Amino acid sequence: xxxxxxxxxxxxxxxxxxxxxxxxxxxxxxxxxxxxxxxxxxxxxxxxxxxxxxxxxxxxxxxxxxxxxxxxxxxxxxxxxxxxxxxxxxxxxxxxxxxxxxxxxxxxxxxxxxxxxxxxxxxxxxxxxxxxxxxxxxxxxxxxxxxxxxxxxxxxxxxxxxxxxxxxxxxxxxxxxxxxxxxxxxxxxxxxxxxxxxxxxxxxxxxxxxxxxxxxxxxxxxxxxxxxxxxxxxxxxxxxxxxxxxxxxxxxxxxxxxxxxxxxxxxxxxxxxxxxxxxxxxx
Numbered sequence: 141x142x143x144x145x146x147x148x149x150x151x152x153x154x155x156x157x158x159x160x161x162x163x164x165x166x167x168x169x170x171x172x173x174x175x176x177x178x179x180x181x182x183x184x185x186x187x188x189x190x191x192x193x194x195x196x197x198x199x200x201x202x203x204x205x206x207x208x209x210x211x212x213x214x215x216x217x218x219x220x221x222x223x224x225x226x227x228x229x230x231x232x233x234x235x236x237x238x239x240x241x242x243x244x245x246x247x248x249x250x251x252x253x254x255x256x257x258x259x260x261x262x263x264x265x266x267x268x269x270x271x272x273x274x275x276x277x278x279x280x281x282x283x284x285x286x287x288x289x290x291x292x293x294x295x296x297x298x299x300x301x302x303x304x305x306x307x308x309x310x311x312x313x314x315x316x317x318x319x320x321x322x323x324x325x326x327x328x329x330x331x332x333x334x335x336x337x338x339x340x341x342x343x344x345x346x347x348x349x350x351x352x353x354x355x356x357x358x359x360x361x362x363x364x365x366x367x368x369x370x371x372x373x374x375x376x377x378x379x380x381x382x383x384x385x386x387x388x389x390x391x392x393x394x395x396x397x398x399x400x401x402x403x404x405x406x407x408x409x410x411x412x413x414x415x416x417x418x419x420x421x422x423x
């Protein structure tokens with residue numbers, strides 16, 4: 141019985157001793173594990189933080205780079221320095237020559253490029269390229285075309301001359317009532333040309349089918365325009381008869397008459413001329 145009790149006490153003491161011995165190790169291990177975990181987190185945070193360069197480093201690097209440049213030139217011998225200056229002198233005229241050549245090529249390309257034309261100038265240039273006759277130039281026709289053209293022109297002039305002495309009527313376009321300036325021209329040409337003749341002097345002046353004519357190239361049947369009252373580009377029109385004369389219906393109170401284009405009044409108000417009848421426009 142005593143032996144049994146002693147064994148039981150020994151076993152209980154051994155168990156108690158083992159428990160007391162194991163408990164501080166577990167606390168130490170737990171604390172050490174927490175410390176290791178916290179240190180690992182701090183290391184990760186340090187790695188994630190962006191590294192900002194301090195301004196002192198930049199300020200130090202700049203003067204170092206600038207200081208390096210003169211040190212290279214300072215170590216050069218007189219012979220090497222002479223070679224460098226010689227190379228720089230040879231490079232500069234070469235660059236200038238390239239710039240001059242580029243400028244010359246640009247100016248040459250500008251000179252070679254054809255000029256653009258607009259409006260009537262474009263039509264005249266296209267006629268010159270194709271080889272067609274300029275309507276403002278003196279007419280060069282075959283005998284058949286010349287006879288047909290002259291006949292149509294004489295018909296228009298005879299119709300105009302048949303209205304001499306008839307009164308001026310604003311808006312009139314009939315021999316029975318009378319004519320205004322544009323009505324007289326409309327009456328003379330309406331049945332002789334292929335296109336539609338406008339009704340006002342300003343519209344006739346801007347007519348696309350009529351070519352502008354210089355004063356020294358006027359021929360019988362050309363329209364002459366004047367600006368008297370300052371309305372539009374032209375507000376009065378007549379028909380050239382040759383020998384520096386034209387027929388017109390002047391104004392209210394006046395009859396249809398032949399006037400001299402060389403008079404000071406008509407020279408002062410003259411704005412231009414148009415050729416309505418050509419071998420291609422007559423019917």
